[in-house]
Amino acid sequence: MNSSGKDSRSGSVHEWINSLGVLCAVGLSLFALYRDQTQRASDEEREAMKVAVYWNGPATAPTGVMVENQQSVRIVDVTVRLEVGGASVQRVDFGEVHSCTQDWFSFGDHQSQVRTDTMVVLQFRDGSGRRWQMKPGAVLNKIGDKESHLDGGDELVAAWGLKRQTGPSSGCG
Secondary structure, three states: OOOOOOOHHHHHHHHHHHHHHHHHHHHHHHHHHHHHHHHHHHHHHHHHOOEEEEEEOOOOOOOEEEEEEOOOOOEEEEEEEEEEOOEEEEEEEEEEEOOOEEEEEEOHHHHHHOOOOOEEEEEEEOOOOOEEEEEOOOEEEEEOHHHHOOOOOEEHHHHHOOOEEEEEOOOOO
């Protein structure tokens, strides 16, 4: 026995149990933090998926392009890029699209000048400041400022004098 009257083995067992308890608490805290971050990222992505881009008319001869925002907040820096081989050849700058609306530009007399051999890429910034890019097949990715401000492509709204139209979103209620 030591001078305190306790068996030294008993003290080391208590220390071992206390250490194990601390390790378990730290492990559970880390797991909870990871789960919260994963849930938050999933919620952000689910909300971003409430934004979509469509051709008006057939894809082989589109009459216009539409962005639909079913979120409860507006989106900004909205651009639809028409890309060939990863490079923008034409783009339609929407600026902002309010919540629960569909905004579109009709190409009018310029319809024949729209590149139909392109991939339509939607880029926008949500109400929390996150930037997103959506490609065909609902492929959604967070992007940075550099990716959202790619140079290139003719800006069709100003060049062709396109007129914006707005209507209610079909998915909001």
